Amino acid sequence: MAKNQTLSLRSQWLGERLRAARVRSGYNQQQAGEYLRLELSAISRFERGTQPIRPSYIRDLISFYGIDNARERDALLRLSEDSWRKDWWDGDTDGLETGFIDYTWLESRATQIREFSPMIVPGLLQTEDYIKAIMMHSPGDPTAEEVKRLVELRLTRQRILESAEPTSLSAVIGEAALRRAIGGPEVRIGQLRHLTALPPHIKVRILPDSAGWSPDCKGPFTHFEMPDPYPEVAYIESLVDRTFFEEPSRVSAFRAAYADVARIAYSPEKSRDYIRSLTEELT
Incomplete structure (x- = not known):
């Protein structure tokens, strides 16, 4: 539910x-x-x-x-x-939504994360400059200090991919996310290069625009595989709320949706080649 x-x-x-x-x-x-x-x-x-x-x-x-x-x-x-516990972040948690804290806790505990992100590079894979370019346009016209804090939060979340026993991450990223003008050319080039230099426990597939429409492409979502005693969880986010699902039938729908978009996306190898070609276009 x-x-x-x-x-x-x-x-x-x-x-x-x-x-x-x-x-x-x-x-x-x-x-x-x-x-x-x-x-x-x-x-x-x-x-x-x-x-x-x-x-x-x-x-x-x-x-x-x-x-x-x-x-x-x-x-x-x-x-x-x-x-x-809020051990993913040692700083001030004032003002952070409970849903956000739960989401990052799920990231820190998951054994496998699958994310479909059609419009933006997933947060766990963003470079510092790319994060900063996004956070500068956060709601409420944030101050420089607030932007700095938001950048630190996201970078801290990424530590789960860098630990001695890193979390496995599979991401399907829409082609539009790579072509979106976030930051200047140098920011985009740095982000694209980062995506081609990821370690083996991180798999990235690019969903090309030419793949056409699929019912599973309706919007971004994340699926968390969890160790005992936690259930698998699926997550979606909108402008006004965050929703977590753990009912097996609903979670399995997200798992199947991810498998479908991964199937029509480029393979990890072809995705790297595509990202490199896009990087060359910008240089």
Whole structure:
């Protein structure tokens, strides 16, 4: 189902698992609250994901609910830890939407990311100058200091591709994204060259305009493959909101859509050749 992004995605996942564990154990919220010496409303907030829950309370509830499965215990403790963490960014998170924080958390935890980006180079693959050219035109006429912060945020997200065990990324990029005049010629050339020098765990395919129309090309989306205990997640974004999907039937639709656009796009090898030829046009 689509998640409410006024709440933390991680807190909602944790709350759903806690509620399921309580129901299986035969206890009601009042009894759980009495065990923790908390009001019933606190248990309700924990299970709805509107309030983070202390790891000590999680350990107490694991005991109270009689959860003896090691995998389930570990899953609850990991979700509890992650519901408090913003370790992808060590700076000030004031003003950042919950949905944005959840998106970048998914990036940091995913084992595989698949992204379809028809109109712009994906954020994880953007150069610093390309990012700056985009952020200068962000809504609200940002100051130079705000642009600097936004650039730092995006560059920090890219660290997941540079770690000792980097995240695998597959991206289908529309031809229009490469031809779009973002920044001056030097910015575009630098971005194109960057796309031809990526390491093996990053696969880029270019979807040429000549590929024609496909129902799967309606708009950008991201698909995250996640390790246990997290479900696969699909994500779309509009001018007014961010939506995350985890219902298997919906996630599989995005997975299939990515496979379809990847099939009609150039291969990674042909994509590199095309990007090089486009770079030569600009030099």
